Amino acid sequence: MEQQSAVSIDVIALRYGRDDATVTVGIAPREWEPFAGALALPGVLLHRGERLEAAARRAVHTKLGVPEQAILAVGQLATFDEPNRDPRGPTLSIAMWSVIADHDSDTSEWLPFERIPALAFDHNRIVDTARGIFAEMLWKHLEFTRPLVGEQFPATRAVELTAALEGTRPDPGNLNRTLAALPGLTRTGERVRVKATGRPAAVWAFAAR
Known part of the structure; x- marks a missing residue:
């Protein structure tokens, strides 16, 4: 058998x-x-x-x-x-x-x-x-992306997440356009400092479920 x-x-x-x-x-x-x-x-x-x-x-x-x-x-x-x-x-x-x-x-x-x-x-x-x-x-399958990146995150976190999974750092302009097109995700207008030097990073947030 x-x-x-x-x-x-x-x-x-x-x-x-x-x-x-x-x-x-x-x-x-x-x-x-x-x-x-x-x-x-x-x-x-x-x-x-x-x-x-x-x-x-x-x-x-x-x-x-x-x-x-x-x-x-x-x-x-x-x-x-x-x-x-x-x-x-x-x-x-x-x-x-x-x-x-x-x-x-x-x-x-x-x-x-x-x-x-x-x-x-x-x-x-x-x-x-x-x-x-x-x-x-990433950035297409929100059931995967959302818990991974968090409900609210600085743009630098999105850059590092994309680089980790794709193996190369993304173009910032292209990534911003990708984020702006995601349903339920908005740029809040806030900025946070994530590095000692340089401009504070923009903050993105998902709408409440």
Whole structure:
């Protein structure tokens, strides 16, 4: 009888807290074989009848130690179906994303995309693929963008977020036009100083939900 593929849920958890200079990805050592002790994305096998979002939240909570209330948003990214990606046997990976709020209790490492080390399984490929998808989602997919950037933010934060996901710093004029075209987002007229020198940054804010 042909062996059925298991389904794993692997999550790219993103954090961009108030004091974070850039977006970081949550990884943690694996507790069990295969690859015990190796760093990996948080992942779990999908339970029978379990919804994808519930499994993704379970993975982030149990593998990264993130409190459930700090998981702001979750969504689906892509599927990875290489038959030999898991030495235990055929395992289909459904990659999910999550946005994580500032929190105190945590058992994981949070690193920017450029500093992600070698990971277990095909998780480096998942991270690389996800970053390209995130760059396409940013400023278009508000369910992803809004919890990541915050309800109110200086323009410099938008620049750093875009640079983190696209890999290059955006043109300020083009970014301003992109922000101005977003539904529910307005330039407040306020300015805040985010650096010791230079002009204070313009502040953008989403309308109340």
